[in-house]
Amino acid sequence: MRATLIHGPRDVRLEQVPDPAIQRPTDALVRVVASCVCGSDLWPYRGVRPTKQPRRIGHEFVGVVEEVGADVRTLRPGQFVVAPFTVSDGTCAHCRNGVHTSCVHSSGWGGDDAEGVFTDAGQGEFVRVPLADGTLVAMPGTPDADLLPHVLTLTDVMGTGHHAALSAGVGPGSTVAVVGDGAVGLCAVIAAKRLGAERVVALSRHESRQALAREFGATDVVAERGDEGAAAVRDLLGGGPDQVLECVGTKESMQQALDTARPGGQVGFVGVPAGGPELPVQQMFGTNVGVRGGIAPVRAYIEELAAEVWSGTIQPGRVFDLVLPLDEVAEAYAAMDERRAIKSMLLP
Amino acid sequence: MRATLIHGPRDVRLEQVPDPAIQRPTDALVRVVASCVCGSDLWPYRGVRPTKQPRRIGHEFVGVVEEVGADVRTLRPGQFVVAPFTVSDGTCAHCRNGVHTSCVHSSGWGGDDAEGVFTDAGQGEFVRVPLADGTLVAMPGTPDADLLPHVLTLTDVMGTGHHAALSAGVGPGSTVAVVGDGAVGLCAVIAAKRLGAERVVALSRHESRQALAREFGATDVVAERGDEGAAAVRDLLGGGPDQVLECVGTKESMQQALDTARPGGQVGFVGVPAGGPELPVQQMFGTNVGVRGGIAPVRAYIEELAAEVWSGTIQPGRVFDLVLPLDEVAEAYAAMDERRAIKSMLLP
CATH class of the missing domain: 3.40.50.720 (NAD(P)-binding Rossmann-like Domain)
Known part of the structure; x- marks a missing residue:
């Protein structure tokens, strides 16, 4: 599949990477329908934070479940899901306190999960999602093109x-x-x-x-x-x-x-x-x-905010003022870096 | 009258100072019935904060109103009052928000008030209290010796x-x-x-x-x-x-x-x-x-806490494990500094 890597300051590239697959019974495989660039992605992009070696990037994505592991209980293939920007089990004391970012099994996108298995980042075509029951939230349906940006903001x-x-x-x-x-x-x-x-x-x-x-x-x-x-x-x-x-x-x-x-x-x-x-x-x-x-436990808020997004009560997706195909990811970054865009959405 | 001055590290002295008097129509003159040493008084006592020149010290006291200025509306001579550790007008936006320590006319004890008039500190025999209506809180009566320490804790x-x-x-x-x-x-x-x-x-x-x-x-x-x-x-x-x-x-x-x-x-x-x-x-x-x-706006809490002190529901005065006459103020400090006492009460 294709996915975005950051190589260094102002150097992001869409490249061929291995196709992900289910590796643990609690995994889901998600086909990305939309992703976006985060303001915090600009820190490494600008070199404020060093990039020691090329690495996958992107932590905001929504998509469709392609396949689930044997132990996944709440999701099924075909569902449209929102991925918060961190992985969480949904069951530990911190998750129960609503601080999913401090989950004892927490991990991020584009690095190793709590079991040491590599997890894809969001600015690509597919993502293996660990602890899928805890991490992903299924939407009531598949959003149309108008609703999609609003739903995408629930990731972060x-x-x-x-x-x-x-x-x-x-x-x-x-x-x-x-x-x-x-x-x-x-x-x-x-x-x-x-x-x-x-x-x-x-x-x-x-x-x-x-x-x-x-x-x-x-x-x-x-x-x-x-x-x-x-x-x-x-x-x-x-x-x-x-x-x-x-x-x-x-x-x-x-x-x-x-x-x-x-x-x-x-x-x-x-x-x-x-x-x-x-x-x-x-x-x-x-x-x-x-x-x-601090780092927002957005997983805790998805259901409540999704209800208002789906009803049209709030329209946070209006922050996206640039929509590009995934292969123009470099421009998506550049436009935000140069403040030509508030936020860039990427469609694979 | 006699009042305490700090001269430098581990050097506090009871000395003769001018008798205070009403200077503004919003002043009250209070005869101190009990005062005490604060943990924060130990910072200059230990030299952690420098004492550039000898100065009055003490910001926790209770006493009896001796005289009030012409514009004082809520207090009268003979009332037993609690003084919080900062002066406040009780009417500005910050006081109304319950943040009396940020009062636009705020000042402390032992320095100049908001009008530039010197205000006595608490470890002495008398105190001129600026903005008396805003600052002081009258108690329902004069506490007996058993109740006195508990009431004294309301100052700080x-x-x-x-x-x-x-x-x-x-x-x-x-x-x-x-x-x-x-x-x-x-x-x-x-x-x-x-x-x-x-x-x-x-x-x-x-x-x-x-x-x-x-x-x-x-x-x-x-x-x-x-x-x-x-x-x-x-x-x-x-x-x-x-x-x-x-x-x-x-x-x-x-x-x-x-x-x-x-x-x-x-x-x-x-x-x-x-x-x-x-x-x-x-x-x-x-x-x-x-x-x-931060710095506690204790003025906001005196009424609520006083009710429980007077009813005996809470007994915070048990923190006083040393009671000394004012002329032993040096020992009151030394005992706290050396952790021989949790907190020292002074009786003029």
């Missing part, structure tokens, strides 16, 4: 935006600011709105993203950044937002979030910390602004 | 322990670990219990403190620290506690808290960060363990 960005809002404690009447106008930040706007936020301020300097944020439910847009941005949001919300959703992952964006929240407020963070800036505990102590979040 | 440690538990989100059925067996840690045990925690594990190596923790509601005690301590707590609680209350303020204690919480858990922190260690954002991202807390 919609669930991740939701996790930011949940981690920050957004609820009815909340005042919220969202730092980051990428796909996750935009989905965080949707998430804050559906959780009942009264005011949602999107920090964005890009007109098209500002417009989409407003359509997703942002009540206000602030283009300033840094101290000016914090002051502008605080002015709008009389002292500052109850919650700030940090959806970027840089030292600057986290500082923006901490400086913007009102005293006693909460930052929900989901941006993968690039390079590991540490958090200023003295500032947090003095202001009582908390920080909670 | 009981409210601070409560803030740790609230910040961490302790609620009915929670599993909780408490890092720190000082007065705040012990009060945090009380707080977790009264908020409905099902299991409360106190991390303590001192027999007398272990015993008090159990009397306060700890269901388990773990004497180990570091990785061993974290593993012992996780074993006890099947994967780790939902909440960890960090009541010390060192890099080690915060790391202990982060390592002990279950994935997706929450650290509530109230220990003043000594020297400002930063928080490991990568670890927090990977585990989804949040950190929330």
Whole structure:
């Protein structure tokens, strides 16, 4: 089959790789119907994280079950499934707590699973899915072309935006600011709105993203950044937002979030910390602004969010503003890297 | 009058200072009935924080209103009052949010108030209290000698322990670990219990403190620290506690808290960060363990906690295991510094 490998900075290639097959009785084999490029894929693409040797890449995909292992109970061939961006057994204490990313049998796409068996990544034609019962979620049917992008966001960005809002404690009447106008930040706007936020301020300097944020439910847009941005949001919300959703992952964006929240407020963070800036505990102590979040256990949220995607209540797939065939995967990355696209969808 | 000054490491002295008087129409003059030494007073006492010049010290006191300014509406001479450890107006947006420590007119004891007028500290005979209506809370009567220590904890440690538990989100059925067996840690045990925690594990190596923790509601005690301590707590609680209350303020204690919480858990922190260690954002991202807390807005909690103190439901004053006259203030510090006392009470 064909699958995407990253070789180094700005070097992703579609190549021939071995066809995957069922290897464990709990596996499923999935034919990928759509995949996409994640903002976090850009860290190795930009060389911020080194790529020591060529490796498979892509952790967001949906598809059709082709075959299941003998012990798979909840899935059958022909079902359309959503794969969250990590593998989980669904039964351990952490999964039962809704923190599937800390599953004792957790693994990622494009590396070895908990048993040491190689697992394909998402930007390809087929994927062997370990622990299929725990990992995959079957949809009520096969989405048509219009619905497909919305369903695809359940693999990561919609669930991740939701996790930011949940981690920050957004609820009815909340005042919220969202730092980051990428796909996750935009989905965080949707998430804050559906959780009942009264005011949602999107920090964005890009007109098209500002417009989409407003359509997703942002009540206000602030283009300033840094101290000016914090002051502008605080002015709008009389002292500052109850919650700030940090959806970027840089030292600057986290500082923006901490400086913007009102005293006693909460930052929900989901941006993968690039390079590991540490958090200023003295500032947090003095202001009582908390920080909670992390790698989003999107598996926990798929059913709830899927219901609203299928009913058309939310349309997170509008973050895809570029759709390309899989063999143009290099362009899919380049367009996101150069901010010509918010998010690229790939069709095999 | 007489009041305590700190001159430098291990050098606190009771000295003659000017008698305070009402200076603003919103002031009250309070005769101190009891005060105490805070764990955070030990940072300058130990030289961890430098003392540039001799200065008044002490931020926990209760007493009787002697006189009030013309604009004071809610207090009258003769009332017994509790002073939280910061001054607040009670009316600004942050006070209304319950974050009185971020009051726009906030100030501390033993320094200048928001108008630049010197305010006495607590370890003395009298205190000029700015913004008295916002700052002070009148008790239902004058506590007798038995009740006095419990009421005194409302100035700081009981409210601070409560803030740790609230910040961490302790609620009915929670599993909780408490890092720190000082007065705040012990009060945090009380707080977790009264908020409905099902299991409360106190991390303590001192027999007398272990015993008090159990009397306060700890269901388990773990004497180990570091990785061993974290593993012992996780074993006890099947994967780790939902909440960890960090009541010390060192890099080690915060790391202990982060390592002990279950994935997706929450650290509530109230220990003043000594020297400002930063928080490991990568670890927090990977585990989804949040950190929330800070300088406790105890003013917000006095009424609620006072009701339980006066009814005898909680007895946080048992943390005082040394009572001395004010002129032995130096010994009050030394005993806490050398861990001969959990907490020292001073009677003028």
